Amino acid sequence: MILITGATGHYGATAINSLLQKGIKSRQISALVRNLEKSEDLRNKGVNIKLGDYSGYESLVAAFEGTETLLFISGTEISTRLKQHENVVRAAKKAGIQHIVYTSFQRRNETDTSPLGLLAHSHLQTEKMIKESGLRYTILKNNLYMDYIPFFLGDKFLETGYIYLPAANGKISPALRSEYAEATASILANPSAHINKAYDFTNVEAYDYREIATFISEITGKDVQYRAPTADEFTQTLVNSGVPMEEIGLMTQFSMAQAQGELDVASTDLENLLGRKPTTLKAYLETIYH
Structure with missing residues (x-):
């Protein structure tokens, strides 16, 4: 039996659909x-x-x-996530689950100096708990979802003519959330081939925002440039524009992480599990901005 947590969310629901498409019987799947x-x-x-x-x-x-096999999709309540994750790992061991597949995060810097330190702490501790539990595991180090790129770009850049983020020249290697979930289903369908492994779930190429601006210019026929303010300038500009602080904090953290190379990891792990190359960023942007 395969159990999917977060089953009504996008990742969980897509993983279930992918399992069904792979021929896994619905009666063998729990949500x-x-x-x-x-x-x-x-x-x-x-x-x-x-x-x-x-x-x-x-x-x-x-x-x-x-x-037997659990897809453990990480929680979204940051302040209580570590305690919740501890409950999941303890319950998995108590219930006799044999293999945990955990959706973690992509990183280079695992110290508190990382801009993603607050988000990273519970992930790193969860990975530690899973490994110390004695259960078999597979860790998925997910890069940014490509689906979130429009959020970072904002809804005014085509009017202003520039993308405005404190990401400097840092690169990111995002892939579609649906493709992460599809690859995850391949692991769930054959967990014995992925025992105690960690995979870099990224695209096969990394991009900076200058390249993204060029892609969008080509797609839309409009001249789009990239401006890289400091984090303080970025924050103040968005505060003055009335953007909620929670959104500003999220954009700043991920942009600073990108500036420091945290998400500049290109890997073929996702490609190998999909059996094809992931959707390119330019192809995705064409679906949004064409």
């Missing part, structure tokens, strides 16, 4: 959900529905019973 009302689509596909929450250890133990 962990927090809200039964959101599980109708999965139920209609014949997937087993399990009710549980990362904050409820006992609910997880009950939901995990009879599961």
Whole structure:
């Protein structure tokens, strides 16, 4: 039995669909959900529905019973994530799960000096807990989702004529979230081939924002440039524009990480698991800005 956490989210739902396309029977797949009302689509596909929450250890133990392989999609509540993840790992061991596939993050710097330090801490501690649990594991070091690039670009750059981010000349190697999930399904379908391995889930090429500006100029026929302010200048500009501080913080952290080369990791791991090259960034941008 394969159990998918976060099953009503984009990553989890895509992983389930990919498993079904690979010939895994729906009765061999379970979906962990927090809200039964959101599980109708999965139920209609014949997937087993399990009710549980990362904050409820006992609910997880009950939901995990009879599961051999667990897709553990990391939680999104940063302030409580480490405790929630501890519940998942403890419950997995208690329920007799044999193999955990965990969606972690891409990094070069694992110290507190990383701009992603706040986000990184719970991921790194979760990886440590999984490895120390004695369970078999596969760690997925996911780069930025390509789907998030328009968020970083904003909705005004075609009007202003420039992309404005404090990413300096740093590069990033994003891929589509759906392709991460599809590759993850390949691991879930044959976990014995991926025991105690870590994969760099990235694209095969890395890009900086000057290259992204060039791509968009070619796609739209408009001249788009890239301006790289300091982090302080960027923050003040967005504050003056009324952007919420939470969004400013997220964009600044990831831009600074990119400036420092944190996300400049190009790998063929994703390509190998997909059996094809991932969608290129330019091809994705064409679907958005053509």
